[in-house]
Amino acid sequence: MRTTKLPSGEAVPVLGQGTWYMGDEPRRRADEIATLRQGLDLGMTLVDTAEMYGDGAAEKLVGEAIAGRRDEVFLVSKVLPSNASRSGTIAACERSLRRLGTDRIDLYLLHWRGRTPFAETIAAFEALQDAGKIRHWGVSNMDVSDMQELLRAPGGDAVATNQVLYNLTRRGIEYDLLPQAQQRGLPLMAYSPIEQGRLADYPELEEIAERQGVTAAQVALAWVLRQQGVIAIPKASRPEHVKLNRAALDLKLTQEDLDALDDAFTPPSGPEPLEMI
Ligand code: NAP
Numbered sequence: 565m566r567t568t569k570l571p572s573g574e575a576v577p578v579l580g581q582g583t584w585y586m587g588d589e590p591r592r593r594a595d596e597i598a599t600l601r602q603g604l605d606l607g608m609t610l611v612d613t614a615e616m617y618g619d620g621a622a623e624k625l626v627g628e629a630i631a632g633r634r635d636e637v638f639l640v641s642k643v644l645p646s647n648a649s650r651s652g653t654i655a656a657c658e659r660s661l662r663r664l665g666t667d668r669i670d671l672y673l674l675h676w677r678g679r680t681p682f683a684e685t686i687a688a689f690e691a692l693q694d695a696g697k698i699r700h701w702g703v704s705n706m707d708v709s710d711m712q713e714l715l716r717a718p719g720g721d722a723v724a725t726n727q728v729l730y731n732l733t734r735r736g737i738e739y740d741l742l743p744q745a746q747q748r749g750l751p752l753m754a755y756s757p758i759e760q761g762r763l764a765d766y767p768e769l770e771e772i773a774e775r776q777g778v779t780a781a782q783v784a785l786a787w788v789l790r791q792q793g794v795i796a797i798p799k800a801s802r803p804e805h806v807k808l809n810r811a812a813l814d815l816k817l818t819q820e821d822l823d824a825l826d827d828a829f830t831p832p833s834g835p836e837p838l839e840m841i
Contacts, residue, residue, distance in 0.1 A: 565607035566813060568751050568793055570671075570700060570724045576638050578789060579813050580610030581806070582755065582799030587621035596801045600629035603800070604636055606810040612727075612753070612797040613664075614642035614675055615656055620663050627665035639664065640671040640727075640753075640797075642704060643685075645678025652680075653688030657697055672698040673727055676705035676840065682717040690719055700724040704755075707838035708740050723750065729839050730754035730794070732763060732784055732829040736836035746793045756841050757788040757796040768828035772821045778812070781805075785812035787825060 567575035581603045586596045600611065613626045623641060630637045641664070647656040657672060672692065674685055689701035703714060704727035714720045726745060730737055731754065745752050758764060758781050769780035776783065788796045789812065800806040817825075 565609075566789075568795060569749070570751060571722075571749055572700065572724065574700075576751070576795065577607060577610045578795050579608050579810065580612055580638070580640075580753075580795060580797040581608050582797040583611065583613040583622045583626055584617050584799055585622075586799070586801060587618045587625035592801060593625065595803075596625060597629045599801050599803050599806050600626065601633075602803050603806045603810070604630070604633060606806065608806070608810060609636050610638040610640065610795065610797070612640045612755075614644075614673075615647070615660050616642065616644055616675060620659070623660055623663035627663055631665060634666055638670045639666065639668075640673065641669050642673040642675040642727075644675055645680065648674055648678055648680040648685045648688075650684050650688045650691075653685055654692060657688075657692050661697060668696060669698045671700045671702055671724060673702045673704045673725070677703075677710055682714050682720060686717055686719045686722075690722075702726065704728065704753075705838065705840050708744065708835070711741070711744070725751050725753050725795070727753035727755055727797075729756055729841055730788060731757050731759045732766075732769075732787055732825060733759050734839050735829060736832050736839060739832040739835055741838065742791075742794075746791075749793075751793045751795055753795045753797055754788045755797055757798050758784050760841065768825075772817075772824060776815060776817075776821070778815055779808060782808055782812040782815055783817070783821070783825075785809055786815040786817055787822075789813055790817060790822075 702725035763784035
């Protein structure tokens with residue numbers, strides 16, 4: 565598995581697994597757990613979840629999937645902005661730890677910006693680090709100006725990642741947020757890299773997919789993974805999907821492929837507000 569480095573120097577896999585909507589449907593539960601475990605077997609050991617997903621149901625499912633394998637996993641979870649006060653963040657993290665059945669979260673993110681000043685949430689993250697309950701902290705859905713403000717806040721320069729929407733149909737970050745993060749050595753985590761499955765059906769990807777002998781979704785994922793400092797966290801709840809996603813990491817897009825993708829999905833020519841799903 566290819567890795568990238570957090571600002572601390574710790575290596576993390578560039579391809580992980582998302583979990584949004586997992587645990588919502590009892591009849592799919594067994595498949596979802598088996599798929600997550602298969603992903604771990606394939607080296608996709610970075611697992612992304614959040615207290616928001618299914619109101620804790622996804623964290624419980626992740627806890628079950630990683631039971632007995634905790635040390636293999638780089639576990640990411642998120643606190644809701646409505647819980648992001650100093651005491652609220654600590655209480656939310658403790659609830660997440662209980663649901664996940666673990667004593668630590670490897671990377672704990674502020675899910676998006678709310679009304680709580682950054683300094684207060686950072687103070688909570690630092691207290692959680694001191695207590696050994698989280699190892700790193702980061703943010704999600706932060707645009708350029710949010711990042712500038714975060715980095716100016718006390719302790720803000722310890723941010724380990726910004727998790728943002730990034731795929732062929734959402735290229736805005738290439739203009740500013742992505743190069744700025746790369747310059748700082750801050751990995752970005754690309755969420756919804758297959759545009760929630762919609763890129764699997766884009767005719768623009770079919771020709772390249774055929775030429776390469778892969779699927780359109782694999783082309784979309786390989787495209788996100790083509791850059792240094794970008795971690796992709798596709799969600800798959802079917803074993804065949806997780807296998808295809810792992811194989812996409814080994815897919816080399818040619819210059820011809822990349823040019824065709826630039827024609828079909830125009831890169832940004834100026835600043836664009838950060839999109840969110
Ligand atoms: P996604 O990963 O782009 O797409 C997931 C969908 O694509 C699922 O329907 C899945 O189907 C399908 N799929 C997966 N692999 C496939 C393949 N190889 N071929 C065809 N279809 C495939 O969308 P996402 O779940 O929104 O994003 C990924 C993760 O990012 C989330 O699960 C979550 O952990 C995180 N996220 C974070 C935020 C945030 O605000 N920070 C927002 C959105 C998402 P099956 O499930 O049936 O396999």
